Amino acid sequence: MDKSAKKLERVRELLDGGEPSLAELAAAVGISASHLQRRFSARYGLSPAEYLAQRKLGTLKEALRRGGHDVSAALYDAGYGSPSRVYEAGAARLGMTPARYRAGGAGEDIRWSLIDTALGRVLVATTERGICAVELGDDDAALEAGLRAEFPKAHLQRVDAGRDEFLGPRVRAVADVLAGKRAQVDIDMLGTAFQKKVWDALMKIPKGETRSYAEVAASLGAPRASRAVASACAHNRLAIVVPCHRVVRGDGSLGGYRWGLPLKERLLQRERAA
Incomplete structure (x- = not known):
């Protein structure tokens, strides 16, 4: 590891151990704040402030899932100075308030449906903000179990074949996308700030x-x-709506794919042919 890399690793260690300011980090490793900001972002994909925010959010999520804390204690243990800090900023990344996240999505209304599409069986789920899950599989029970594991205490309402005024149009739009057609799909991306940046970038890759x-x-x-x-x-x-299948290794090989490499190859061949 070269000298510059060692300094950046030291910065990461300091962020893991506390909440130093950018100026304090720069002084600790002997480089300017602006240079540190650029080099750290280039190496880790996040600014020091974003890295710290994700570390704190990860600590909070772990504490909430583990239980044994009330919400306020979990917030303070994760390093948030006041509950309002995470309710204002963190709730968007959790996809719900910390209390609801800890409670397994209690209070969240999620409508879902299992449908047949050009790519086989698909589970489509939506919050009031948009589609939050599109999962592919050949086992209906496993697809439903995965959704319930993600939000065990949410109000999950199954709608047969998406037959209601709210879910129906969204299900049809997803089915069109999976068939390779153009369709407008409102989505609710639940993830970290960096994950959302990546997913946004993927949706800009032309078919x-x-x-x-x-x-x-x-x-x-x-x-x-x-x-x-x-x-x-x-x-x-x-799946498919956020086209992670369009990302491959530098040598052109497929790399990985959550829903299996044969499907990834099939999707890419279909899009090239179109």
């Missing part, structure tokens, strides 16, 4: 084209964040 993980990272101003891009692709819950 019939691919990008490497490194190219996506570079487009975000974080050329060394290829692994973080790959991780964001792996955590994409919106």
